[in-house]
Amino acid sequence: MPSPTPRIAVLADSDTRWKWGALTARRLAPQPSPAAPGITGYALRGRATPTARQLAEAGLGTPREVTGAQFLRDVREEAYDVVVLALVGGTVQALLHGLAALPTPRRPVVVTGYVGVVYEKLADGLLLRHGADVVLANSPYDARRFRAVYEGVGADPSAVVEARLPFLGGAPHRPVPGRHTVVFAAQPSVPASRADRLYLLRRLAGHARLHPEREVLLKLRSRPGEHTTHIEELPYQKLARTLPLPPNTRLVYGHMGAVLDRTDLLVTVSSTAALEALHRGVPTAVLTDLGVREALGNHHFIGSGLLTSWDRLDAGEEPVPDPAWLADQGVEPVGPAGDTGHERAVRDQDDAAFAEARRRVAELLERDVLPPIAPYYTRTSAPGYLPGILARHRLDAADATAVPGARGVRRVLRDAARGAARGAYRHGVQHVAPVIRRLGEL
Structure with missing residues (x-):
């Protein structure tokens, strides 16, 4: 039987997923608290591993960087009660099989989900996550689809x-006279x-020229050399x-x-930031300039009332969201009450939104024996699909459950050498390479 305060491990593979996993x-x-008692963070080593700056920006502590096999060994040795997998679908599937193979007296409750709008690979991503005890849906709409x-x-x-x-929350939008x-x-x-990225940049600059009284900001996800949930091939900074x-x-x-605190109009193609802005009551626009297409993800906003173009925004038009669509997406704007009243309303929303998830986890923790994953x-x-996923993530049962010994010592030394090499490589990518590129452009 787990302790009254369950020990929770969070494993994430990018800055955004770390934020989602830690907040979840x-x-x-049992008693949600900013202090996050009993929560241990892990960052999965890979090409999107967050930098120290990205982790500090999230303000949620610093997770320990591990491989998948190292995480499974920690789960076995530390006997966590709950494991939150904030990972891409294939990695979730591999870890589910790894967790199922662990020789532990009692396995942890496994929770997973999505960090934002689910607009592609719905069936693929969901079936890769099947096997977790809890698959969180971010809205009534998502719950029906899942x-x-x-x-x-x-x-x-x-x-x-x-x-x-x-991460929905924050201060409600309050217009400031003279600010836009x-x-x-x-x-x-x-x-x-x-070509499409340059088009958006030109239109953004054109909007700023048409409205010199406005402050126009290009909000970027990462600095040069950093990676996020998705790898950026053509950084806006360079363009x-x-x-x-x-x-x-x-x-x-x-x-x-922090950026939304001073935003009077959020413009995007399909970013989840739109939902954050809408929750605060910030006017929000989803662009149709490049079409309404599944490849762009803006098809998710059909019926929202938010679809518009730069031409209309240049002319001063601002979309008005459809309340029924907002509710179906799990977005409940809190009115501009006083600060104390607003914060209490946000907490009440959070408590209500996650009440069923807390109840489900608590019920599973109370069981004497959990069913096998x-x-x-x-x-x-899936004999033609699953073996490739497991091999790609190197999470076979033997590596996950190996007993430390002579081979274990060699593995520790090998992992340390690889970690040092990865650290040197990452330093080169994140710090040295940007300087060399700038020098080459002089």
């Missing part, structure tokens, strides 16, 4: 639990082409150096919440 873990605790996918393939849909994005700040929330992978930007246009970094994908149901 706080809300799953259950329909599981039911449609004959998988148990009972793990789907409706909640909401854990427009923020374009850039995305690492959408749109993908150089922006090829254009003349008006003096009222600036590139900004930092926590999205049973992913949808097995070597029988």
Whole structure:
């Protein structure tokens, strides 16, 4: 039987997923608290491993960097009560099989979900996450879709639990006389082409020239050399150096919440930042300039009332969101009450949104024996798919459950050498390479 305060481990593979996982873990605790008692963080080593700056920006502590096999050994040795997997779908699937193979007296309760809008690979991502005890859905809309996918393939849909994005919150929008700040929330992978990205930059600069009284900000996800959930092939920072930007246009970094504190209009192609802005009551626009297409993700906003173009924004129009669509997306704007009243209302929303998830986790923790982890994908149901996933993540049962010994010592030394090499490589990518590129452009 676990302790009254369950010990929770969070494993994430990028800065955004670390934020989602840590905030979710706080809300799953019996008494949600900013202090996050009993929560241990792990960052999965890979090409999107967050930098110290990205982790500090999230303000949620510093997780320990590990491989998947190292994490499984820690789960076995530390006997965590709950494990939150804030990872890409294939890694979740590999770890589910790894957790299922662990020789422990009692396995942890496994929770997973999505960090934002689910607009692509719905079936693939969901079936890779099947086998977790709790699959969090961020809205009523997502909960219906998730259950329909599981039911449609004959998988148990009972793990789907409706909640909401854990980072919705912050101060409500309050217009300030004489201030009009427009923020374009850039995305690492959408749109993908150089021509489309340059188009958006030119339109952003054009809007700033048409409205010199406005402050126009390009909000970037990462600094040069850093990676986020999606790898950015054509950084806006580099493209922006090829254009003349008006003096009222600036590139900004930092926590999205801090930027939204001074935003009067958020513009995006399909970023989850739109939901954060809408929750605060910030006017929000989703661009149709490049079409309404699944590849862009803006098709998710059909019916929202938010779809518009730069031409209309240049003319002073601002979209008005549809209240029914907002509710179905799990977005409940809190009115501009006093600070204390607003904070209390946000806490009440959070408590209500995560109440079912907390109840489900608590009920599982009270059981004397948990059922075996049973992913949808097995070597029988997906013999041409699953073996490749497990091999790609190097999470075979032998490595996950090996007993320390002479071979264990060699593995420790090998891991240390590899860690040092990765650290040197990352330092070169994040610090040395940007300097060399700048020198080459002089």
